[in-house]
Amino acid sequence: MQKNMADMRRTVQETAQYLEGQYTWSHPDVHRLHGSATSVSIIGQLYGSLVDPNTVWDDLSHKTAEAEVRASAMCAELVGYDPDKALGLFTFGGTGTTLYGIKIGAEKAQPGLFNDGLRQPMRVFASDVAHYAKLSSTAWLGLGSQAAVSVPTTEDNAIDVQALEKSLRSAIAKGERIAAIVVTMGSTDAFGIDDIEAVHALRLKLVQEYKLDYVPHLHADAVIGWAYSVFNDYDFAQNPLEIPDAALNSLKLVRERLRHLSLADSLGIDFHKSGYTPYASSLFLARDAQMLSPIRRDKVAMPYLFQFGEYDPGIYTLECSRSGGPVLAALSNLILLGKDGFRGMLSHCLQMSELMRKKARELPWLTVLNADNHGSVVVIRVYPDNVEADSSYRIERSDAAQKATLQAHNDFNQAVYMRTREMAESGESPVFVQTNRYRDTPYGMPIVGIKFFTLSVFTDPESIDRALDALRKAREYVQRQNALASKN
Ligand SMILES: Cc1ncc(COP(=O)(O)O)c(C=O)c1O
Structure with missing residues (x-):
């Protein structure tokens, strides 16, 4: 049977019905953890569908491969990594970024894990308000969800560093390996921010004291908090954007913790949260590309790919097909907004929250x-x-x-x-x-x-x-x- 224009129109209308009732994310009255996508990021995402690059390999993604490298380098620079050394991979969501972080850490804790499989118990440490991505990751990586140790938090919803120390010591004493310490840089409910500087120092102390033969991986779940890195070099004294006092003070406090984000060995960024793109645009960023070596697959296993070209992230990625849309959406916002654009948007939202706190207190x-x-x-x-x-x-x-x-x-x-x-x-x-x-x-x-x-x-x-x-x-x-x- 031949399909004509009328059939197409009907089909488009029919599928559109499934959009009914969906939230309008940009609506002033929608207060949920998903920002209103900018027009340019929607167009970026749409390019992904229209032209349909697959970022598994530059033969299938052509210049979109370059876009992934560029967006990663921009983010590396933003958080304080060396963009020449860092490596970024877009993946299937914030959960995917945590999965990568823990996977790389597990490889450090047990070299050869990628091929040999797990030979000994491993633990992942994260706070009790950390997102359940820690559970998904440990479960799906075969460590078992019980490998995730839930560390108590202080009243500000940040990991209790003393409690973390106690838990780490106890695990080391039992001979358990540490796949990762996951710090949360902006928790899902309260925006608690872990003291990454203290956790980093603690890790060093324990490595030296116990003479560990590996350095436990420090991954930052910064999928919400990352965007606040745009304030790392904001001139708070001059305050050129004229951010009102209450929001400015909050931003200063947020910056105190976030400016140390580069102490993480790897981190997760969600553009679909505080980066104002459509779902899902998530970037896993490793401080040093070398960290991904243990999860390289042998090219022999992939005879249909990678015979030539210069960019073959599919050698490391969990996914084979990866849409270029999320990459182009993210890059569009990075280009359009720049630091000042993000500063303006984030500080506006913070201002509104401050207003709500003030009114609520009354x-x-x-x-x-x-x-x-x-x-x-x-x-x-x-x-x-x-x-x-x-x-x-x-x-x-x-x-x-x-x-x-x-x-x-x-x-x-x-x-x-x-x-x-x-x-x-x-x-x-x-x-x-x-x-x-x-x-x-x-x-x-x-x-x-x-x-x-x-x-x-x-x-x-x-x-x-x-x-x-x-x-x-x-x-x-x-x-x-x-x-x-x-x-x-
Ligand atoms: C702190 C944090 N980490 C990870 C995730 C998981 O992100 P995604 O839903 O994109 O997988 C979320 C989701 O809300 C989150 O709030």
């Missing part, structure tokens, strides 16, 4: 959970009438005798959040996220929070008012429902 029925963090995310916990939010939270999170109260308030927050979702369906509420476990209490209970991750550059003060107002209305609704239920 409301007695909620408390801000991540008060010690400084990214563009605010995690809120709401309370019913007659409960003083700040003090109630302080007590229930530290006193195990308050377990039932904490649970009741967890349920309350879940109900309020679900109500905002219902309201959002009819346009009465902005869109935000619930976290089932902002963090655990010291007595092991999860703390539920409501999270506003502001990454849309169109979010304005009115959007912040709308968000808090929707929360207020949802809370009142749930209280009314609860009152009715207790009468019946």
